Amino acid sequence: MSHVVSSAAKTGADRKIALLDATAGVLAKHMPAIAAAVGLVVLWQFVVWAFKIPTFMAPSPVDVAYAFQQNAGILWTNMLPTILEAFLGFVFGNLVAILLAIWFVHSSTAEKAFYPIAVFIKAIPIIALAPILVLIFGNGLAPKIIIAGLICFFPTLVNMVQGLKSASPAMLDLMRVLSASNTEILWKVRLPSSMPFLFAALKIAATSSVMGAIVAEWIGSSFGLGALIIEATYNFRSPLLYATVVIAAVLAVVLFFIVSVVEARMIRWKPAGSH
């Protein structure tokens, strides 16, 4: 009995050591990046201090850290709506793009009719579109979600159309010999083979959806990280402005990371013929 317990305790300890080893490994792997980042922050602090740059013009890292602590409540309450807008924009923009891509692949008429319109919408500067949407949908969440969605929409549409068409002719011949229906070809061949293309687009969309939400909040909004950026700028609260920008960047990185993790879990295969 005691033997069992001790061996269990030993495996527990082993696991802790393994975890430490893994953490150390990750740290060692990213050491150059970590060192470079820390170095740049130190350099920034030094430049601000050495040239006596006024805080409103460019705050030092210490000032920014202090602003985080001072404005934790404001940052938090303004971050939540931005997360919601970016997330919903991400979901709807990509969903519409995926469905449209499936339609395009099955109907060349639909592709010919709507692809140019999609390109035209993409060509409108998003900043120019924001006031129009605010006029139509008011000051709430809706125009921000739409703009975040529009920013995600185009890269996903283009990639998804390409991905759905990436199945090899031989694979389609195989499905024809098996008398497979179009629906079966879509589910068994086209959608799975489009996944690498889709995730390439989703990674772009993850970061740009945050940007879309923030840009939308610049136009007459009273909440969100975008509104906070405008307010902090006009009031010369530069440390708060920097803190907001850091949060926005972290938000985008986290979304990117989540998409990457899902991708790694979903796509374990490699294209045929590669080793």
Place this chain on the structure above:
Amino acid sequence: MSGAAKLMPSVPLTEPAATAVSIRNLSVRFGDRNNEFTALSDVSVDIPEGAFVTMLGPSGCGKSTLLRCVADLVHISDGSISVFGQSPQQAREGRDFAFVFQDATLLPWRNVLDNVRLPLEVGKHAQTGNHADPHELLAMVGLKGRENALPHELSGGMRQRVAIARALITRPRILLMDEPFGALDEITRDRLNEELLRVWQETGTTILFVTHSIPEAAFLGQNVLMLQAHPGRVKEFMKVDLPFPRSLAVRDTVEFIGVTAHLRRLLEECL
């Protein structure tokens, strides 16, 4: 391996063989009226049931096109093809034949077992009870224990074995093979040739096999269908007088060299 013998009803050799594929005055033209290309012209041939027929010819002779016509992958311009008395489309829908491509065309996100099972999941005849056991088939092609491997973890030869197992899962009466070993190295190709002969003898399936290797055509085929190009038409339908079962050693015999020499002469006449 011997367990695979019960996979297919074997046709007794004494019985006069029925016709598996009957091709009559077949012509295939591609392109429009201004820019027409004749791939096949007036091809007529009968493939008996249970036969192993290899198709050989210079490039552009339409041997792949002929195979794809039987598989209902290419539209016939003139003439007719009957597969066990049915049109190619009916035969396709009835799963009378299976096709093996030059590229293994495995779905890279599915493991070996799920790739072999694919034909059971799609098409009108999905979920029919009358199919072979995928595990048994994988054992027959020498992939026992690799059921959970993904295609990119396998060698080219192993991927092609999976493709053959997938083709056999529906117990097809005809196996259409379009240069299945063309992309493999010679050693792998030799081994697969030998194994394919064994599979053919165990299952009794009719095999139509396109190749551009003279030794492969002679080693595998009971008959060689020689086509010539511009336009694609039958040059000769010849019997290969070598006894079965054949092993690779047969290729060193005088008889085999006589057959390949004859085929080479025919090929040169085609040019």
